[in-house]
Amino acid sequence: MFLMMGLIAVGCVLLITVYLLISGVPAICEIGPINFLFGTKWASTAAEPKYGILPFVLTSIYGTAGAILLGVPIGFMSAVYLSKLASPRLKSVMQSAVSLLAGIPSVVYGLVGMLVLVPGIRKLFNVPDGASLFAAIIVLAIMILPSIIKMSVTALDAVPKEYEDASLALGARPIETYFRVSVPAAKSGIAAAVVLGVGRAIGEAMAVMMVAGNVPNMPDSLFQSVRFLTTAVSSEMAYSSGLQRQALFSIALVLFVFIMLINAVLNFLLKREKE
Amino acid sequence: MRNIITVKDMCLWYGEHQALKNVNIEIPEKSITAFIGPSGCGKSTFLKSLNRMNDLIPGVKITGELRYEGADIYAKGVDVNNLRKEIGMVFQKPNPFPMSVYDNVAYGPRTHGISNKLQLDEIVEKALRDAAIWDELKDRLKKNALGLSGGQQQRLCIARALAVQPRILLMDEPTSALDPISTSRIEELVMELKEEYTIVMVTHNMQQAVRVSDYTAFFLLGELVEFGKTDDIFSQPKDKRTEDYITGRFG
Numbered sequence: 001m002f003l004m005m006g007l008i009a010v011g012c013v014l015l016i017t018v019y020l021l022i023s024g025v026p027a028i029c030e031i032g033p034i035n036f037l038f039g040t041k042w043a044s045t046a047a048e049p050k051y052g053i054l055p056f057v058l059t060s061i062y063g064t065a066g067a068i069l070l071g072v073p074i075g076f077m078s079a080v081y082l083s084k085l086a087s088p089r090l091k092s093v094m095q096s097a098v099s100l101l102a103g104i105p106s107v108v109y110g111l112v113g114m115l116v117l118v119p120g121i122r123k124l125f126n127v128p129d130g131a132s133l134f135a136a137i138i139v140l141a142i143m144i145l146p147s148i149i150k151m152s153v154t155a156l157d158a159v160p161k162e163y164e165d166a167s168l169a170l171g172a173r174p175i176e177t178y179f180r181v182s183v184p185a186a187k188s189g190i191a192a193a194v195v196l197g198v199g200r201a202i203g204e205a206m207a208v209m210m211v212a213g214n215v216p217n218m219p220d221s222l223f224q225s226v227r228f229l230t231t232a233v234s235s236e237m238a239y240s241s242g243l244q245r246q247a248l249f250s251i252a253l254v255l256f257v258f259i260m261l262i263n264a265v266l267n268f269l270l271k272r273e274k275e
Numbered sequence: 276m277r278n279i280i281t282v283k284d285m286c287l288w289y290g291e292h293q294a295l296k297n298v299n300i301e302i303p304e305k306s307i308t309a310f311i312g313p314s315g316c317g318k319s320t321f322l323k324s325l326n327r328m329n330d331l332i333p334g335v336k337i338t339g340e341l342r343y344e345g346a347d348i349y350a351k352g353v354d355v356n357n358l359r360k361e362i363g364m365v366f367q368k369p370n371p372f373p374m375s376v377y378d379n380v381a382y383g384p385r386t387h388g389i390s391n392k393l394q395l396d397e398i399v400e401k402a403l404r405d406a407a408i409w410d411e412l413k414d415r416l417k418k419n420a421l422g423l424s425g426g427q428q429q430r431l432c433i434a435r436a437l438a439v440q441p442r443i444l445l446m447d448e449p450t451s452a453l454d455p456i457s458t459s460r461i462e463e464l465v466m467e468l469k470e471e472y473t474i475v476m477v478t479h480n481m482q483q484a485v486r487v488s489d490y491t492a493f494f495l496l497g498e499l500v501e502f503g504k505t506d507d508i509f510s511q512p513k514d515k516r517t518e519d520y521i522t523g524r525f526g
Contacts, residue, residue: 162370166432169328170383170439171360180382185373
């Protein structure tokens with residue numbers, strides 16, 4: 001009975017993997033892997049359709065990298081503060097706030113981004129449209145904060161107090177102790193937190209659809225309206241047919257491979273943390 | 276013999292609980308002083324007051340006078356980091372950092388601003404030699420310290436403490452987590468170290484106090500019952516409670 005229940009989850013993963021492979025591979029073969037992955041133009045509904053997904057791949061990579069660049073320093077510093085410096089009361093208040101941030105549905109992030117961030121960017125940088133890669137990066141950076149903070153705090157809390165005592169007893173200042181002893185001792189946990197953040201960012205669809213402009217441009221500039229891998233699938237699925245529909249499955253397959261890779265890295269890091 | 280630490284009427288509270296009552300002691304320089312007494316008698320607490328490691332525990336209150344080289348340890352404006360550099364500490368459980376042997380020993384000097392590679396090499400070698408572990412570890416300087424045996428780890432921790440050139444070395448039951456062979460090596464080492472350093476050592480083991488220490492202080496229920504030359508304390512204790520304890524009637 002319990003085994004059966006467990007098998008349901010495993011079965012779903014297998015089913016999704018097989019289904020994605022079956023429905024994603026034909027279009028890649030028909031379009032040609034090179035044309036598909038490295039084609040710079042996506043025009044699925046044109047008279048002479050083009051199915052190049054490089055704009056989406058690059059947008060997803062740039063968007064995720066940007067979110068990490070912005071979110072990791074903030075998340076990491078918050079985690080050090082919460083784990084080592086904050087008073088127990090402040091820590092519990094801030095941790096509940098962070099959990100709450102994690103619980104906000106992504107459509108709400110998108111909505112707030114659309115109403116506040118997008119006009120803000122338009123005014124601040126004087127660009128024609130604020131819905132851009134930059135807006136998406138900011139929203140993603142905020143969205144990945146909770147997972148980065150929570151996991152880093154857990155890793156930092158787990159550093160044996162003896163290490164810190166030893167450092168303080170040598171005359172090191174507390175801050176120095178946290179950065180030279182505690183953080184290195186928690187480094188694989190923190191690295192895992194970053195990878196988890198990458199996974200969250202690359203898989204997010206709803207919020208980025210609402211703030212990134214959702215136009216299949218090459219991401220040449222921060223203020224370009226762009227489309228992510230996730231949103232490429234969701235925005236055309238409703239009306240697609242034939243090769244276009246198959247190509248959408250191929251995009252999903254590419255995304256799936258990305259996320260599998262990230263998970264493999266995450267598992268590797270967590271395993272090392274245990275040792 | 277000159278006294279390096281003098282304590283007058285010191286009391287310590289953990290919140291409401293008074294853990295030390297009117298402790299008076301003068302610790303002579305370049306000697307080994309052992310603190311003995313049953314668990315919970317306050318000997319470790321007293322040891323940790325000497326380099327202000329008790330500051331890290333919330334709710335600790337200390338009154339009285341603790342002086343190191345004549346200067347008040349708890350005066351306002353005392354540089355605690357510098358105090359801890361002068362008064363080093365070795366803990367009960369070996370606690371090397373999860374980094375290489377070299378980086379462990381170099382940690383302290385780096386903290387205090389030494390970055391020259393040659394100078395660090397020299398300090399590391401000297402500290403490891405002083406801790407009598409250079410020959411064992413000289414080919415493993417780049418290896419992770421957590422891979423060493425417990426006894427080696429503890430001597431590495433001693434080397435790490437020596438690398439910042441302290442005057443006093445506080446040792447909180449440094450051999451209680453070690454096997455008998457490692458224990459005797461640490462004891463030999465401690466006896467060599469008193470040529471250059473003042474050693475203050477908490478021990479659970481009365482034989483160890485007899486074997487290595489010059490002076491012994493007996494603590495009971497937060498009181499310093501008796502302090503004197505180790506030979507005197509163990510051969511002709513003045514206090515009835517000391518006699519009961521060392522003859523094994525309790526504790």
